[in-house]
Amino acid sequence: MPTTASASRMRELKEREDARYHAARPKSTALRQRASAVMPNGVPMAWMRGSYHHEPPWVAGAAGAHFTDVDGFSYADFNIADMSMFCGYAPAPVVRATHEAMLRGNQFMLPVEDAIVVAEELGRRFGLPQWQFTSSASQANMEAIRIARVATGREKVLVFDGKYHGHLDQTLVALDDTGQVIPEERGLSSLGAAQSVVVPFNDSEALRAALQRGDIALVMTEPALTNNHVLILPDPGFHVALRALTREAGALLCIDETHTQVVGPGGLTRAWGLQPDLVTAGKSIAAGVPLGAWGMCAELADLMTQRKGPDGERDGLIATGGTLFGNPLGLAAARAAMLEVLTPQAYAHTQALGTELAAGMRAAVQRAGLPWYIHELGPRAGYVFAPQPPRNAAEARAVQDDTLARLIRVWLANRGVWEAIVGAGPTVPVPAVREDVALYLEAFDGLLQALVR
Ligand SMILES: Cc1ncc(COP(=O)(O)O)c(C=O)c1O
Structure with a gap:
């Protein structure tokens, strides 16, 4: 045949x-x-x-x-x-909510209550207590990498062959014929590739060997790989090994739910009982209105708390955030999408x-x-x-x-x-x-x- x-x-x-x-x-x-x-x-x-x-x-x-x-x-x-x-095109609750948000004012660089409602709902769904917002999933992944560097004092990111996490220097990488990590497309920095490690999905031994070198800040993966024409599911026990090995090596684990969140509230993180330090999402959480979100455990949230220097000046800033990130329009869309459409x-x-x-x-x-x-x-x-x-x-x-x-x-x-x-x-x-x-x-x-x- x-x-x-x-x-x-x-x-x-x-x-x-x-x-x-x-x-x-x-x-x-x-x-x-x-x-x-x-x-x-x-x-x-x-x-x-x-x-x-x-x-x-x-x-x-x-x-x-x-x-x-x-x-x-x-x-x-x-x-x-x-x-x-x-969520489909023009779902009525999201149309209503975004229309009202525009009338109220769609951008202030000041917080609005919808942010609390959305963060609470994301927390309920994905099981992580603290959330921040961006305008896209790529940016949420970028923020996750930044905080992982601060938390671990390391720079490298490990991703699996066949991943896609947005067009970031450190994740849009591939292996050449000699096994060297190289930028996957033109215009990416070779410095990004130099700080990336790529191993095959479902290969716990390769993962263990890479983590043992002690220089990985963050392992980032989709729970199941969705960007390879076909779906690549984890072998039984792979996620258990991934969590145990990252903990053992002092590396953080970020689960990227940008695509897989459609399987249910909390995506595969919840469905499979995964316990990452960070979760990232985007795309459909706000029904396609630009919004990214990243959730973190309490220890990481503590690192984000703004400290004051001796003269009351801002101190110890982590390089995250953007003018239009988490704006009221996206948050209104996310609130309506999660509470009224994604039921x-x-x-x-x-x-x-x-x-x-x-x-x-x-x-x-x-x-x-x-x-x-x-x-x-x-x-x-x-x-x-x-x-x-x-x-x-x-x-x-x-x-x-x-x-x-x-x-x-x-x-x-x-x-x-x-x-x-x-x-x-x-x-x-x-x-x-x-x-x-x-x-x-x-x-x-x-x-x-x-x-x-
Ligand atoms: C798993 C995953 N993460 C992140 C992204 C980046 O999303 P965006 O382009 O909306 O930033 C994608 C895009 O396809 C994706 O598949």
Whole structure:
């Protein structure tokens, strides 16, 4: 049985689907041509063009679980802006709360009560007592690194191969062929890479060896890796070993819940009973309004307390914070999102649909006779082009097929389903209904049948 379909069939289908996609979207193409005069790549962030193999559709509007492009096509959104729109588009409580926040004043550089409510709710969910805010998850991770340096007097950060924690010098790193840590993209400082250590996920021995050198301030990881096309789950016992080894070595542990928080209140930290020193989050906590958050244990919070020098001057500052971080608009959105949208019922609903989606994908794969593994985690499902799930990023890379992944995305887009960015498979957003899942499954099944025909 082939692991994937034949390369020539894939190419043939991809060319046909790409042509169909582009021919039907002249308005998007025209907008990008106009945009090229004022923006590199013709998009507001240059990578936005590269992330999609086909032209990105320009968006006209969105509501609930769907968005519409300027050429009039509507998409059931299973990528949900790389997890940031898990609450869906324009959820009424968040629209109301942000509207009111704008009317009250959206930025003061002074505290508002919503900050307390949001911190209390994050504490209840993730089990850490003290919280600070930023404008994004990347910035929350940057702050976590800073405080870990202060707390430990060390500088290095350990991350796992296959991680993504934002475009920070110290975490956007990779291993070269000789095992040397190098900047993963251009423009990053080699000093960042020099202070980073990368080991394979699920490899407790490599972790132990790296930590034993005694120079790691912080280990940062997602509880399950979500940025490798496929989901990489921890082996049984890996998180127990991770916690024990970091404690033993005097290194802090930060769990990045930016993507995995969608599995339930408190993300996988709560679901799996993890006990990190720090938790970071962003994206969907404020329904996609820019807000990042980082939670910490009481000992770390104590380090943040502002001390006064002998003349009452500020002393011992830790380099954290930014003018627009934790602003009232984001906090109002987070309060409404967590208290009124991300309810226990909403998580139960998305998990039930996630299970339905994964089951339907398994049935489609079986019907086509393809030996693909279908994974499932809460509202999220996904496909591995191999019979077994990978245990680390090297295994994930070995079974990845970019042409096939791109074909899946453009095929789905041509049938009103959006999943077109690197991720760990489709995720069901809060406002999605069974008909959306059925639409996904019909398109997915159709592609697999076309592939093996
Ligand atoms: C696990 C994880 N952490 C942090 C980030 C950075 O999020 P942002 O780009 O919103 O700062 C991402 C983005 O994809 C992520 O996947």
